[in-house]
Amino acid sequence: MNSATPKNLIRQVASQGFRLTRQRRVLIETLQESGEHLDAAKLLELARERDPAIDRATVYRTLEILKKLRLIDELDLMHLNGEKHYFEPKRKRGHCHLACFRCGAILEYSSPGFEALKAEIARENSFQVEVVRLEVGGVCGRCRRGPTAP
């Protein structure tokens, strides 16, 4: 069974003493079922397609809970599009995000090397690692090869 289904996220929230409101269910399902990295405004927009009454404040309050419970990761994506933050459900294998400054593409990459570095960081610093954010900015392979329409 996959531990990252919406139902399980919802269950985790409930088991931590938070009430299961209609809004929280919809927001979590929306976040989970959209494959993309969503920012708060986009999440609100998508969630409203299911439940038009949801408010912006509720979005932020729900994201706050999910962050606190370490159920989602927060990203900047190198601020390619302003100062907002993006969110995605946490996955089993950590991964980093490569943002292309030319075309704006976001690539994901995970490797044993990344997992090993996390372990090294924890060990060498006696640090209990809870959140890891590795973001890389530069130029993607496509853009290096030829000019790209941004």
Added chain:
Amino acid sequence: MNSATPKNLIRQVASQGFRLTRQRRVLIETLQESGEHLDAAKLLELARERDPAIDRATVYRTLEILKKLRLIDELDLMHLNGEKHYFEPKRKRGHCHLACFRCGAILEYSSPGFEALKAEIARENSFQVEVVRLEVGGVCGRCRRGPTAP
């Protein structure tokens, strides 16, 4: 000779076609000479001790240039203190920041493993790496051992 002195930063800015204004000199020197990670407001405050007329907008505009020239790195420090960003002059050896959620301490860590991962990312993705940001949140050794006053 150390390539990361204020004079050299200033020279680099000049060599890229930007004018050497009084304000830019002061801001760059302030950023360089303060050992800490400064956010825009703190940088403004410190710079004003040397030149009280400097404006907030000039701070942001100068940071913009330094970022574009890849002379500084931008950090979030896990948003332990709000949404602002922090800056530090780029160093030869990349390093990551470990932020303690309990006491707020920021530790720095660099290792061959980190450098190796950067190379791996570039190679495996045909990606030209220009900026790397690795931030880790969790609990530092001191806080794990005993309760800490935050």
Added chain:
DNA sequence: ATATGTGCAAATCTTTTGCAAATTC
């Protein structure tokens, strides 16, 4: 029944922008 959570609107915080005046080359 009671604690929790929501929507609304206003506030806050950080960063950006337009423009006339000042500065640098």
Added chain:
DNA sequence: GAATTTGCAAAAGATTTGCACATAT
């Protein structure tokens, strides 16, 4: 002298908050 840069003030963008009402357990 011409182009760039600054300070100011206002705008913009993202997120947070106070409070009366609604909802979940």
